Amino acid sequence: MTRRSTTKAKQQDTAAPAPAPAIPKIPPAQVLPRLAALQTAPTADLKHQWRELFGKEPPPWNRAYIQSRLAYRIQELAYGGLKPETVDRLVALGEQMDGGNVVLRRIRADGRPLAGTRLIREWQGVQHVVTVRQDDFEFEGRPYQSLSAIARHITGTRWNGWTFFGLRARGDA
Structure with missing residues (x-):
């Protein structure tokens, strides 16, 4: 390849990427x-x-x-x-709750999902739904004290319930 064709190839490689599709x-x-x-x-x-x-x-x-x-x-x-207006109101409410501290917005004191949250996990082709309640978890109409107990009920083996339901990555503390 000649020097001129090498320069032209480099110019083509550094061309701006195509715009994102609409x-x-x-x-x-x-x-x-x-x-x-x-x-x-x-x-x-x-x-x-x-x-x-x-x-x-x-x-x-x-x-x-x-x-x-x-x-x-x-x-x-x-x-x-x-x-x-709705977005502005939600932002104002968030700032009212945490004083505008973005870090606090992402942290709950106990790290637990809010009551009413539904956790959905597919295991061996079956979809399992857990509802977070104020003091425990509901699965198949029964209360459970921990997600780990529910994961064990579903899989038959010991699991970290937070990991099983995707609330924490493996190895996270």
Whole structure:
């Protein structure tokens, strides 16, 4: 390769990346069929829809999370998102609660999910749903004192319940 062709090749390599594709508007008539299709779509299709609707790579989280975020995004693109006044009000309420300290916003005193939170975990093709209550957890209509007890009930082996339900990565303290 000549010096001139090498310089030209380097210029082509450093060209600006192509702009991100435009995020499509979703007609309201397509919302219900698309939401229903999320339930049976393969994970690869969900990730493809994520790229299409968010314009970026999907997070490495569980299927239930990706489904719920896609469901919200489909409705948002069809009907519009939160009004600016609502966003401003939510920000003001957050600052009222933590004095504007962003770090405090991300930390709960006990690290426990809020009461009413539903934890969903698929295990061996079966979807298991746990509801966080004020002082315990509910699974299959019964109270449990810990997520580890529920994970053991589901799997038959000892698990860290926080890890099993994706609330903490393996090895985190």
